[in-house]
Amino acid sequence: MPELQDNFIGTLFKYLQNGNNHLRTAVCRCIVLILAHQYDPEKREALAKRVNSELGESRAFQIRRTFVTLCRTSAGVLTKDYFLETFYSNFVTMANDRVAQVRIEFAKALIDLKPFIETE
Amino acid sequence: MLAGPTEDIKKLQMALLELMDEDNKDIMLALIPNIKILIERYCNEFSIGQLPDQRSGDNTPTKNAIPGLQHATSLTNKIMPNDFSSLHRKYELNTGKGFGATGFKKLPTMMYSSGPNQNEPPEEVTSNGDYIIQPEYKAEIAYQELLPKLLSMDEHLHAQIGSWRQHVEFINKFADTF
Numbered sequence: 188m189p190e191l192q193d194n195f196i197g198t199l200f201k202y203l204q205n206g207n208n209h210l211r212t213a214v215c216r217c218i219v220l221i222l223a224h225q226y227d228p229e230k231r232e233a234l235a236k237r238v239n240s241e242l243g244e245s246r247a248f249q250i251r252r253t254f255v256t257l258c259r260t261s262a263g264v265l266t267k268d269y270f271l272e273t274f275y276s277n278f279v280t281m282a283n284d285r286v287a288q289v290r291i292e293f294a295k296a297l298i299d300l301k302p303f304i305e306t307e
Numbered sequence: 308m309l310a311g312p313t314e315d316i317k318k319l320q321m322a323l324l325e326l327m328d329e330d331n332k333d334i335m336l337a338l339i340p341n342i343k344i345l346i347e348r349y350c351n352e353f354s355i356g357q358l359p360d361q362r363s364g365d366n367t368p369t370k371n372a373i374p375g376l377q378h379a380t381s382l383t384n385k386i387m388p389n390d391f392s393s394l395h396r397k398y399e400l401n402t403g404k405g406f407g408a409t410g411f412k413k414l415p416t417m418m419y420s421s422g423p424n425q426n427e428p429p430e431e432v433t434s435n436g437d438y439i440i441q442p443e444y445k446a447e448i449a450y451q452e453l454l455p456k457l458l459s460m461d462e463h464l465h466a467q468i469g470s471w472r473q474h475v476e477f478i479n480k481f482a483d484t485f
Contacts, residue, residue, distance in 0.1 A: 190451070190454060194454065195458060198458070210474065213478040213479050
């Protein structure tokens with residue numbers, strides 16, 4: 188998995204910038220699965236940090252929307268504690284995003300994420 | 308299934324790698340629907356069992372892994388890529404320039420030094436002997452040949468206009484194998 192992350196993550200982030208919505212959704216799932224299966228904690232942390240900085244704090248609304256999709260995809264794949272610790276704060280700020288499409292995507296994501304977060 | 312779990316599949320592996328190298332769009336598109344099975348069946352018990360338990364040599368990155376880092380092996384070989392020795396005085400041997408009658412002798416330049424710092428306590432040095440491959444990492448060693456082919460196939464697919472559906476399918480199926 189470290190080799191895969193080293194060689195493939197750059198390409199995946201490029202697809203997030205240039206691809207269409209279908210490709211972005213597939214790439215989000217791919218990134219979440221890499222995060223879930225990455226056994227090297229440093230690489231996992233680096234990837235999560237990159238996701239937060241490049242997607243969650245992006246100036247482009249399409250990329251912020253993609254971040255919401257990624258959070259939605261991570262429901263049931265990542266552990267609840269890891270999700271809350273890593274992506275939750277950025278995810279919640281999307282509720283007050285200035286672009287309506289991001290807020291709509293946030294509302295759709297709650298359908299999957301709310302039960303995931305509330306499970307004990 | 309073309310082969311059982313204990314059969315030698317080396318030729319099948321080679322055939323798959325050659326197919327993945329093809330630039331032909333039709334071949335690539337034919338591989339995608341079955342790419343998940345092809346990846347999962349790329350290794351079987353036999354091929355993993357063939358891998359040695361130990362590998363010889365040092366498992367730390369070598370100097371050759373970083374291009375541009377090399378020794379000046381002779382006095383005449385001074386111009387090298389990424390050479391930072393341009394600040395050296397350009398005195399040539401036996402030209403009468405510099406110190407003394409025969410000129411300044413320039414020592415071969417070492418571009419990269421990874422030796423221990425004399426001011427710090429000695430650290431544990433990796434030996435050049437054999438190192439053991441843990442059983443859980445053997446599959447990763449077996450997949451080392453396949454991964455670059457998959458990534459190049461992914462780039463080819465992305466570069467092809469009008470094949471984004473196939474590209475999405477490829478990424479989804481590839482992700483399923485993680």
